[in-house]
Amino acid sequence: MDFPYWKIATKSNNSVKNFFTKVKDSLCTMDQHNINYSIPCTSCLGQYIGQTKQLLKKRMSKHKSSQTKLDTMLKTGYNYSSSEIKALTNSTTAMIKHCITHRHRFDTGKVKVLDRSYHSNRLNTLETFHIKATKNAISFEEG
Numbered sequence: 001m002d003f004p005y006w007k008i009a010t011k012s013n014n015s016v017k018n019f020f021t022k023v024k025d026s027l028c029t030m031d032q033h034n035i036n037y038s039i040p041c042t043s044c045l046g047q048y049i050g051q052t053k054q055l056l057k058k059r060m061s062k063h064k065s066s067q068t069k070l071d072t073m074l075k076t077g078y079n080y081s082s083s084e085i086k087a088l089t090n091s092t093t094a095m096i097k098h099c100i101t102h103r104h105r106f107d108t109g110k111v112k113v114l115d116r117s118y119h120s121n122r123l124n125t126l127e128t129f130h131i132k133a134t135k136n137a138i139s140f141e142e143g
């Protein structure tokens with residue numbers, strides 16, 4: 001006797017499982033909050049280390065829009081002061097400073113969750129720890 005349906009189900013089981021694992025992982029990362037995270041620079045080995053109490057996807061869209069605003073500003077050729085840049089990109093982070101100084105950009109799609117805590121003091125401590133533990137960390141302490 002033949003069991004065609006059983007065969008089909010078994011055969012496709014692996015690929016279906018892999019598909020859902022990947023989707024679940026990416027959802028989990030972007031839906032986390034109260035975390036320390038790192039974002040790699042696309043042009044050097046620099047890793048931006050940050051923390052957020054917001055959902056990671058919200059924070060990443062802010063980083064992304066800051067970089068887009070910066071690009072738009074730089075394209076005009078006008079020499080913006082650092083306070084103008086801060087005001088217009090809504091950002092005071094070391095990331096934007098690195099973007100301006102080195103003309104590099106960060107890939108927010110490659111963000112990694114480093115740690116998680118609901119206590120903001122602990123997030124600060126962990127951030128300091130990750131900055132020290134990460135080679136080429138880009139942080140407020142840079143420069």
Ligand SMILES: [Zn+2]
Pocket residue numbers: 041042043044045046098102104105
């Ligand atoms: Zn860089």
